[in-house]
Amino acid sequence: MEEINCISCIIKSTAAGILGEKELEVMEDNSAKVSFKKGEVIFKQGSFSSNIIYLRTGLVKLHMAGHQKEQIIKIVKAPAYLGIPTTFGDKINNYSATALEETNACFIDIKTFKQLIHKNGEFAYELIINMCKNELTNFHNWVNLSQKHLNGRMADTVLFFSRDIYRKDEFELPLRRSELADLICTSRETVSRILTDFYKEKILSVKGREIKILKKKLLEQISKMG
Numbered sequence: 001m002e003e004i005n006c007i008s009c010i011i012k013s014t015a016a017g018i019l020g021e022k023e024l025e026v027m028e029d030n031s032a033k034v035s036f037k038k039g040e041v042i043f044k045q046g047s048f049s050s051n052i053i054y055l056r057t058g059l060v061k062l063h064m065a066g067h068q069k070e071q072i073i074k075i076v077k078a079p080a081y082l083g084i085p086t087t088f089g090d091k092i093n094n095y096s097a098t099a100l101e102e103t104n105a106c107f108i109d110i111k112t113f114k115q116l117i118h119k120n121g122e123f124a125y126e127l128i129i130n131m132c133k134n135e136l137t138n139f140h141n142w143v144n145l146s147q148k149h150l151n152g153r154m155a156d157t158v159l160f161f162s163r164d165i166y167r168k169d170e171f172e173l174p175l176r177r178s179e180l181a182d183l184i185c186t187s188r189e190t191v192s193r194i195l196t197d198f199y200k201e202k203i204l205s206v207k208g209r210e211i212k213i214l215k216k217k218l219l220e221q222i223s224k225m226g
Contacts, residue, residue, distance in 0.1 A: 006031065011056045011079055015126035023116055023123075030112035035104050042097040042105060043083070049093050051107040053082040058103025059165065059174055063182070064095040072183040074138070075174075077165050078103065084131065100174040145185060148226035153184040154194045155223035158204065162213055169213040176209075 006012070006028040007021060019027065033056075036042055042053065045065055055078035062073045062082075073095055076082065086094055087110050117124045144156055157180065162169055173180070177195075178188045198204040203219055205212035213219060 009056075013054060013079060013081065013126075013130075015123050015130065016054075018122045018126060019116065019120060023120065026112060027108060027116065030109040032107050033104065034107060035102070036099040038099055038101050040099050042099060042103070043093050045093055045096040047093050049083055049087045049091055050110055052084055052087055052110060052113045053097075054106040054108060055080045055082060056104045056106060058105075059100040060097050060103060061100055061175070061179070062095050062097050070182055071185070072175075072179060074141075075100070075160070075165065075183075081127075081130070084127070144226075150184065150186055150190060151194055151197075151222055152226035153186075154180075154191070154198070155219050157184055158198075158211060158213065159219060159223055161211075169216060171211055173209040173211055 006016070006024040009016075016024070016027070036058070042060060043049065045063075055076065057078045059078070060076045060082070062076060064071050064073055076097075082097055082105075083093070086092070117127070145153060148156070161171060161173065165171075165174075175183065177191050180191045181188045184191070195204065195206050198219075199206045201215075203213075203215045203222075205214055
């Protein structure tokens, strides 16, 4: 862990940007910056939560162990907060977070974070707006997951990484085939079969984890039709 300078940080959240200099000094005095390598666990399901985590850079998967297998709940790209609902709820992490690439995060003491919420209404308002947007996105994702066929789910996933994570049509997937299966609720073999089908139909170029979208409109149509 190392000290951070919240005042001069150029990757502040919209909410933190509202805070005054003295408030940022308080946050800095009660925060620590931690770096994680690819594959390292940021926090684990079932562990006690005493911090709000702000991802400054990097990419993270949120995943939960179920009765039969693990489920990837969400892929989160920095900058973003992690752990607000859990920490304000029952104080026990209900899921795990693992870095998919080199990630830098700020661990903010929960008591300090709560004090800032109580004292600064604008800060609290921005956090609520952010949480509402995330919740609506989650609702849409779970409806798609429950109602779309597997080809539609895979098309959604490829387009998500292209549009929301890397913002280009050629990229390297951060997930293994088994992790993709955990994300779209199927088997590793089915994921491989669908990607092979997309490759044969020249919708995608697939070389290991390297993906290139060749027919974006067709992929979007598969996503839309489900």
